[in-house]
Amino acid sequence: MSGFKNLELLAPGGSMESLIAAARYGADAVYIGGPLLQLRAGQTAFSMEDIKNAASHMHGLNKKLYVAANAFTYPNEIASIVDYAKQLKDAGVDAMIVSDMGSIRAIKRECPDMEVHVSTQANCTNHESATAYYEMGASRVVLARELSLPQIAELRAKTPKDLELEAFVHGAMCMAYSGRCLISSYLTGRSANRGGCAQSCRWTFALTEEKRPGQYFPVEEDEKGVTILSSYDLNAMELIDEIQKAGVMSLKIEGRMKTAYYVASVVNAYRMYLDGADLDICLKELECVSHRPYSTGFYKGEIITEKNAPASYLHDKEYAGPVLERQGDRILVEVKNKIVEGETIECVSPGKLGLSFTAQDMKNMDGENIASAPMPGMLFTMPAPAGIEKGDYLRR
Numbered sequence: 430m431s432g433f434k435n436l437e438l439l440a441p442g443g444s445m446e447s448l449i450a451a452a453r454y455g456a457d458a459v460y461i462g463g464p465l466l467q468l469r470a471g472q473t474a475f476s477m478e479d480i481k482n483a484a485s486h487m488h489g490l491n492k493k494l495y496v497a498a499n500a501f502t503y504p505n506e507i508a509s510i511v512d513y514a515k516q517l518k519d520a521g522v523d524a525m526i527v528s529d530m531g532s533i534r535a536i537k538r539e540c541p542d543m544e545v546h547v548s549t550q551a552n553c554t555n556h557e558s559a560t561a562y563y564e565m566g567a568s569r570v571v572l573a574r575e576l577s578l579p580q581i582a583e584l585r586a587k588t589p590k591d592l593e594l595e596a597f598v599h600g601a602m603c604m605a606y607s608g609r610c611l612i613s614s615y616l617t618g619r620s621a622n623r624g625g626c627a628q629s630c631r632w633t634f635a636l637t638e639e640k641r642p643g644q645y646f647p648v649e650e651d652e653k654g655v656t657i658l659s660s661y662d663l664n665a666m667e668l669i670d671e672i673q674k675a676g677v678m679s680l681k682i683e684g685r686m687k688t689a690y691y692v693a694s695v696v697n698a699y700r701m702y703l704d705g706a707d708l709d710i711c712l713k714e715l716e717c718v719s720h721r722p723y724s725t726g727f728y729k730g731e732i733i734t735e736k737n738a739p740a741s742y743l744h745d746k747e748y749a750g751p752v753l754e755r756q757g758d759r760i761l762v763e764v765k766n767k768i769v770e771g772e773t774i775e776c777v778s779p780g781k782l783g784l785s786f787t788a789q790d791m792k793n794m795d796g797e798n799i800a801s802a803p804m805p806g807m808l809f810t811m812p813a814p815a816g817i818e819k820g821d822y823l824r825r
Contacts (some may be wrong), residue, residue: 433669434783435678436588436673436679436680437457437701438455438458438680438682439454439458439460439595439679439680439681440452440456440459440684440695441459441461441595441600441683441685441687441690441692442459442483442692443459443686443730443802444473445479445483446689447688448620449486449689450689450693450820451696452486452487453820454694454697454700455697455699455700455780456696456700458487458494458495458523458668459483459492459493460496460497460526460681460685461473461475461481461495461535461685462474462475462496462498463476463477463513464476465498465509465513466498466500466510467498467499467546468515471684473782477520477584480517481521482521484522485521486522487622494521494522494523495526496525498525498526499529500528500548501613502528502529502531503526507531507532507535509672510527510532510535511540512689514536514539518540524543524544524568524569525544525545525546525798526546526547526548526571527546527547527548528547528549529551533547533562533566533567534565537566540648544566544568545568545569545572546571546595547562547569547570548571549574549597550774551571551573553570553571553572553597554572554576554580554584556587556588558585558612559584560587560592563588563589563592566696568591568593568595569593569595569679569731570593570595571596572584572594572596573694574602574663574727575727576596576727577727577729577730578728581596581672581676581677582676584676585675585676586676587663588703589814593679594676594677594679595677595679595680595681596672596677596679596680596681596697597681598663598665598666598669598682599663599682599695599715600663600695601662601663601683601721602660602680602726603630611688612629616629617629623801626763630659656727659685659721660721661722661724661732662720662724663725663726664712664720664724665728666698666711666715667708667712669702669703672728672729677775680693681756682699688748688823689717689822690751690765690777690824691718693777694717695718695783697714697777697779697780698711699711700780701714701717704780710782713745715742716745717824718746719747719749720742720743721742721743722743743778746823746825747766748766748822749766749774749823749825750822750823750825751765751821751822752817752819752823754819755813755819758813759810759811760810760813761809762802762807762808763807763808764802764803764805764807764808766805767802768801768825769800769801770788770791770793770801771787772787772788772825773786773787774786774788774824775823776813776821776822777792777822777823778817778821784816784817786812786817788811789811789812790812791809791810791811
């Protein structure tokens, strides 16, 4: 049996598909962005009607829904965020994730029943700040990513016991201090602090010399230049016991821009580990999804790495497609990456790993035999073992 108790596993939802997958694969709560002041690109924004449906879906499973409104707020937006808080409360949202101090103050004054979580964008790094947010009415602080385990433990010991602490345990990390970045603003005019980050830190940079136009000099010895600002991805699974002992009660996974397959796979690995599965098996599962090299972030102190993360991603497996339906002994699959008859296909199912079978007797939607399904978006059927169901994901 697992020794983990009373830990919330909090997953990202960049779409309704991702939200449904996160809940199905074991998340206790999902955070999303709505139509106002979120810090992810517009295509991840839920409409108010979508938010109502998302809240209904989560509550039907006895799970929670949080909405991020964590952009820094200008004077003319204060009235809007107060009205937004009232709409979200009416929609059934369990909490708002907010970074701006003035917004928190206004929300708690005008909509006191709306629970507020302080975003990591607020860079809360000490007990005085955390207590100040608590006294303003916040029920939870999402800790700055730069805190070590001893620093978290000290903060916990010096804050009100009913103030909840949340911390990121997995996903992409920002080169800036808990996300307060101006690189994208300077290079593209798109502000990371207003939801428009162009991920300029992931670009491949090189040096140039005034009298040698067009000639590039790598900052490090690399024929392709170097990603001098690109950070590693966070993977703190092996530290969860220490993170919990330090006082964190909510484990947050980053990834509202990720696919539903990514969300399902990562949530599944963490859920299984929290429920008692072997650590090495779950860590191996995290190598299957697309990621940059992993690190444990600042939990052990300062980050020390040999070099910055490459612009390209690593993954041990390739996503093949979702299972849309179970039809007797066959499954209906939507192609994401080419599937060829005779190859071994692996299935990702809630609470299970390693179920595999051979792709065979593949038929298109006209019932014709096909040797491969090459086109993304194409639908086809094939036999699959019992236990593979709608909502599962296939990979090779």
